[in-house]
Amino acid sequence: MQGSGSVGLVTPQTAVFDTPIALSSGVVLPHYQLVYETYGTLNAEKSNAILICHALSGHHHVAGRYKETDKAAGWWDNMVGPGKPIDTNRFFVIGLNNLGGCHGSTGPSSIDPATGKPYGSSFPLVLVRDWVETQARLADQLGIYRFAAIIGGSLGGMQALRWTISYPERVRHALVIASAPKLTAQNIAFNDVARQAILTDPDFHGGDYYAHNTVPRRGLRLARMLGHITYLSDDGMGEKFGRLLRSGEYLYGYDVEFEIESYLRYQGDKFSDYFDANTYLLMTKALDYFDPARHYDGDLTEALRQAVAKFLVVSFTSDWRFSPARSREIVKALLDARKEVSYAEIESRHGHDAFLMEDAPYINIMRAYLNRVAAEINA
């Protein structure tokens, strides 16, 4: 891998929308804002834009740093930058925080102008198709009609897929990574356990914990710990932690003993420090509800028939949360609908998290595909 430069220092921007949006739930949100970042330069034809859709706990800070001293770069910095597969020398890349998020876009923790208090429990549920609608409005504001590509992993892949159905003409290429056409019962079950952890936390206060100056930290922490287990593979976890003990011997108690416990608790603590519990609930429901075939008698092929985009579908062998079999369902529906699709099943031990990792075959295929996209638009 060569030329892996950074986009450098970046600044988030805010787009304000005063046209009401009617959400799938029936609720109308009169106004809202979306926070986003861009990298690279939009060309004169406005044909080189790429939209990055984030997953469950993601946000708009995809690449680069806010200041030189930031410890961590954006969440997909290994994929986005000059000379990287999503090459900011060629593409104009947009990352946003979805509606309902907790990183600056309007969400449950934002102040409701009507009451002067955080929305809390009054914030409506948002579906993937609602996100696509708001993303399209952001694109309108930025003067972008047709995206060169829309790319997402996991829940982000669902948004990319939904785009090709909601706005077929506005997507040249959809890259759907480690995703699924809908969740299985097992997947919904995991989400519900996570939600129950939050909902039953005494500090949850029916979702209006902001007024009580507290957060359901324990619930959110448990939800994140559970999530993390499902994002890793058994092999990967075994390789990294095995049965390693922190002190080298059994302590006969319930404190942290095994390294895996330490890791999960650390991840849970870190997450509960910055993520909003209501947003977590909302995002998991968006996952559960996602089923673009629902309005086509459950026939995904029929749903995708109107798509114009070309597709790259990628899965990872050790991903059991969104297994390769689920990606193959998407591929089969696309083939049956006579769409153009390529499919790669990447050998990886990183489980679901592999879509964020730097496995060489994964990086190579993304680079190869995006080279084609760039060539198509002369970028």
Added chain:
Amino acid sequence: MSAVHSHSSHSQHKDLRADLRNVADWIPADSNVLDLGCADGALLHWLATNKRVRGYGVEIDVDGVTACVQHGVNVIQSDLESGLGTFEDGSFDFVVLSLTIQAMHNIENILNEMLRVGRTGIVTFPNFGFWENRWQLALGRMPVSETIPYEWYNTPNIHLCTVYDFGRLLNKLGMHATGQVVMHQNARIHVLPNLRGSLALMRFEKN
């Protein structure tokens, strides 16, 4: 075939492997083609560039898949041994399996699958009946030749056959050959092909 201009390095007929050149000659313009074990997608790329052929490749190796993507060839990463379940009945005009069948486990299944998803099948394989192979066997050794370049202990080939054998299997499966080309070192062999040819191409359909 008339020369067609193209800027791509991959589109020269002469750059195609010898068996693929003949396969390409069998496929008319504007066909739908499925290429099983398509490697870097050279055949499909050539067909797309020169004959407006639309198609898909199937390849198990990720480097091959990446090369296909690089060439703009649609490719599905999959193991042929698990069948062609991803593809609907009758989705293709031609289904190609080149120099792969000899390394596969379930030959009958793949041939049936080929004619389930496509109208015409094309298989290319090393001809075990080639005289050099027969001669080496006569001398008491397992054959190693241009089209079967492995020693017995490291060969991936588990189902070698002769031109004659392949025809018999087609009959058994209710299929028949609609075309046959036998070659040796890029030249077509017309006389005693099962003895003098090292590489066979068979085109076949259901009875």
